[in-house]
Amino acid sequence: MIVPIELIPPQPVKYDITIDKLPKLTFNTKVVVVTNPTVAGFHLETLLSHIQSPELHVVTIPDGEQYKTLQTVESILNECFEHKLDRKSLLIAFGGGVIGDMTGFTASLYQRGIDFIQIPTTLLSQVDASVGGKTGVNNKYGKNLIGAFYQPKAVYINPEFLKTLPKREFAAGFAEIVKMAVMFDREYFDFLKNADLADEAQLKETIRRSVELKAWVVNQDEKEAGIRAVLNYGHTFGHVVENETDYTTYLHGEAVAIGMVMANALAVELGLMSEEEADEVKALLKTQELPTTYCIDDVDAFYEHFFLDKKSANNSIKFILPKKIGSHKIVQDIDEAVVKKVLRRFGEE
Amino acid sequence: MIVPIELIPPQPVKYDITIDKLPKLTFNTKVVVVTNPTVAGFHLETLLSHIQSPELHVVTIPDGEQYKTLQTVESILNECFEHKLDRKSLLIAFGGGVIGDMTGFTASLYQRGIDFIQIPTTLLSQVDASVGGKTGVNNKYGKNLIGAFYQPKAVYINPEFLKTLPKREFAAGFAEIVKMAVMFDREYFDFLKNADLADEAQLKETIRRSVELKAWVVNQDEKEAGIRAVLNYGHTFGHVVENETDYTTYLHGEAVAIGMVMANALAVELGLMSEEEADEVKALLKTQELPTTYCIDDVDAFYEHFFLDKKSANNSIKFILPKKIGSHKIVQDIDEAVVKKVLRRFGEE
Structure with a gap:
């Protein structure tokens, strides 16, 4: 006996990458911004002044490639659970490639996938890492060996953030x-x-x-x-x-x-x-x-x-x-x- | 400036669920069977006698819902890295729903996704858990709150395995x-x-x-x-x-x-x-x-x-x-x- 599975193909993935000053962003869902202390110190106030949401949280993770691990992703997930995010909630990656890769990965995992947006603040993440939906973490065997292909709902590239970049x-x-x-x-x-x-x-x-x-x-x-x-x-x-x-x-x-x-x-x-x-x-x-x-x-x-x-x-x-x-x-x-x-x-x- | 992303839609997902005696399965890639001691004790010999592969490993994880955690998934991933699986390698879930959910989840994460096959050995996993591509783990906030939608390449349901089921x-x-x-x-x-x-x-x-x-x-x-x-x-x-x-x-x-x-x-x-x-x-x-x-x-x-x-x-x-x-x-x-x-x-x- 054979029972065939034939899934209805999902809608084609489409989204925009906007290269410009950050626009006003309005959401009707809970939002969690994931960032690191360095980026937050320079730009968090600017970001928050552009976001409207019924409930907004900021999760800060340590700065650096060495924290790009499954453990850090788990800690972000835990914060999302503490804030009782639901399937309609949104994550915003606000930082460089490490933040973007881990936030996207977290979004892919939380309740099997919620939306996320990329707001890259480094040149590397603006020209490369934030585009294309590769997410993941490193482990002792190498880089980006654990992860998911998971596309953001939008990418906002604001070159002004680069002014503070070393x-x-x-x-x-x-x-x-x-x-x-x-x-x-x-x-x-x-x-x-x-x-x-x-x-x-x-x-x-x-x-x-x-x-x-x-x-x-x-x-x-x-x-x-x-x-x-x-x-x-x-x-x-x-x-x-x-x-x-x-x-x-x-x-x-x-x-x-x-x-x-x-x-x-x-x-x-x-x-x-x-x-x-x-x-x-x-x-x-x-x-x-x-x-x-x-x-x-x-x-x-x-x-x-x-x-x-x-x-x-x-x-x-x-x-x-x-x-x-x-x-x-x-x-x-x-x-x-x-x-x-x-x-x-x-x-x- | 707006750069649009429009991904070419992937091929529709199709696979067969076979309800019958286990057929001979031949692969030209590395294969890792994930199972638990109970299922292995009863049926591993039978399974292995039906699989042909250039390199076959068995990963055994503890039996029970309390081990359905991100930590266990990480330990399976580590074994896959130790065996140097590549993107063409295959995982086989051989057990009940816990094994199936975690093996599918591991397959979705390893190098951002490798193939896996379900060979469910409990009635619950045969009629429900192995069909449909829900994978994931539990955490202290609840059941299946972390995971991915990830479809297997095939499901083989052999009712004979149920003879040893409590x-x-x-x-x-x-x-x-x-x-x-x-x-x-x-x-x-x-x-x-x-x-x-x-x-x-x-x-x-x-x-x-x-x-x-x-x-x-x-x-x-x-x-x-x-x-x-x-x-x-x-x-x-x-x-x-x-x-x-x-x-x-x-x-x-x-x-x-x-x-x-x-x-x-x-x-x-x-x-x-x-x-x-x-x-x-x-x-x-x-x-x-x-x-x-x-x-x-x-x-x-x-x-x-x-x-x-x-x-x-x-x-x-x-x-x-x-x-x-x-x-x-x-x-x-x-x-x-x-x-x-x-x-x-x-x-x-």
């Missing part, structure tokens, strides 16, 4: 912008070479183009079955760098910058990109003083680490490499010796 | 069967009154009809925006009973049996069902020796408990009540005094 964090966000350009758009890359990000209009235009590229990718491939994997350029190497340094030495974007330099070295080795193009990327990263070197102490250990990364299925690593600037190629089954030869060069630096 | 657990599954009949199908209710569940063919037919009803509901309303809520008949009361007794006195199905009796009492009070029909349901529950009485010590505390239940939005409780036998009505805003009057009767028993 220079190093701004640069970390810039790394993800460079990533988008190198993978998908040579013309955007050239735009970035000449852009003055201190200029408000040019900053806004930079964010818009990055978000549009990200949206273009996510719209095609929400669950990362194909092209979305290209966004992991620099991340395969970068995750190992982050993990080796216990997530404390580098910001995520800084590790991605190093990872892109490593990926480019491999691309040069494979003849996918010229040495000059690799230098061009490095030079662009350096305009924001991003790190572009890293000393690999143990090449074998570094290489082994790849296999724990979630993007590697069946013990074969997929490397996402640039094909010149503005295009990409996913390369599988690169000879171990070739990868290690390239890695060894970073040991010598 | 009589009390069999009865607990029967409560959910009665629930389906009372809510949706008078003719099925009459069939149950005369069915001999010790007879293999009649048992199989009973399971099939219950699964078909459940599938019919889930196919219309996966995310419980409407009719699926009807499946909570008996649960609004039952959850409070379970919670008051620390999940240790009653099996879930037993608490649901008590909850249905309470719901029926309220339905009689509101004129939705006759006293005779309520007695008819009670009599059917008693054929399997299910509990139909419960002493409410503190009616106010019992009533307050409803508001923590996830089905109650905006401080108004939705009661799912029978309209005669075979039909249902969702009633909101019942006067507190009326509900308490009915509850008080259970205090006197």
Whole structure:
């Protein structure tokens, strides 16, 4: 006997990413804002003055990637239960990528899913993390290994929040912008070479183009079955760098910058990109003083680490490499010796 | 500036529920079977002899509703990481509802989602819990308050596994069967009154009809925006009973049996069902020796408990009540005094 299950397909997911001053936001449900002390100190008053809700709570979690854990998510969930949120309640992620990933994840879990909104306050989360619905936490096995695909109801990107962002964090966000350009758009890359990000209009235009590229990718491939994997350029190497340094030495974007330099070295080795193009990327990263070197102490250990990364299925690593600037190629089954030869060069630096 | 997100809708979810002897199952990916010592002791050898996989692991978790926690899910996740599962790996839930709910939840979380299969071994999970994709865990605030909607790739229901099921657990599954009949199908209710569940063919037919009803509901309303809520008949009361007794006195199905009796009492009070029909349901529950009485010590505390239940939005409780036998009505805003009057009767028993 067979009983078939055929679920009625849900409505297609649609929402807007608004890049502008924060509008007035009015809700007729309970709202919980999740943020950290740093962001709250600078901007919470501004945020709260823009929100109308019958019941508004603020949950503050410690600042930092090391708190991006299942335990922290559980503590946010507990606060939601204490405030007796129901299925119609709303969470607002107010902060950087860590806040956004954990708030979205919490929203996906609370009573099997309630709505949430992203209001990113860092460049990295504005151009990358807040767009696309990847949520989750780290554990001792690596980054973002536990989580859900869960889309927000809206994203509000206010570039004014970036005025209080430390220079190093701004640069970390810039790394993800460079990533988008190198993978998908040579013309955007050239735009970035000449852009003055201190200029408000040019900053806004930079964010818009990055978000549009990200949206273009996510719209095609929400669950990362194909092209979305290209966004992991620099991340395969970068995750190992982050993990080796216990997530404390580098910001995520800084590790991605190093990872892109490593990926480019491999691309040069494979003849996918010229040495000059690799230098061009490095030079662009350096305009924001991003790190572009890293000393690999143990090449074998570094290489082994790849296999724990979630993007590697069946013990074969997929490397996402640039094909010149503005295009990409996913390369599988690169000879171990070739990868290690390239890695060894970073040991010598 | 507005950048619209419009995700390409995913393929409609389709899978089969097979009610029969367990077939040979062949996979070309890593497989992790999640089970508990009791089920493993009786049936693991049988299961393993039916599975072919390049790498097969068994994860055993303690038996019992009190272990249906985020901590247990984390321990299953950790085992999956230790075995280096990738995105193509498969989990198999082999046990009752607790195992099914936690294994499905774990599958939804691991690297943001891997496949899983349900092989339910209790009557309750065969007729109810394994069908429909509700996954999750309990916490101190209540049952199934943290989780995900996450569908399995297949469900294999083998009634032979029920031969080793304790009589009390069999009865607990029967409560959910009665629930389906009372809510949706008078003719099925009459069939149950005369069915001999010790007879293999009649048992199989009973399971099939219950699964078909459940599938019919889930196919219309996966995310419980409407009719699926009807499946909570008996649960609004039952959850409070379970919670008051620390999940240790009653099996879930037993608490649901008590909850249905309470719901029926309220339905009689509101004129939705006759006293005779309520007695008819009670009599059917008693054929399997299910509990139909419960002493409410503190009616106010019992009533307050409803508001923590996830089905109650905006401080108004939705009661799912029978309209005669075979039909249902969702009633909101019942006067507190009326509900308490009915509850008080259970205090006197």
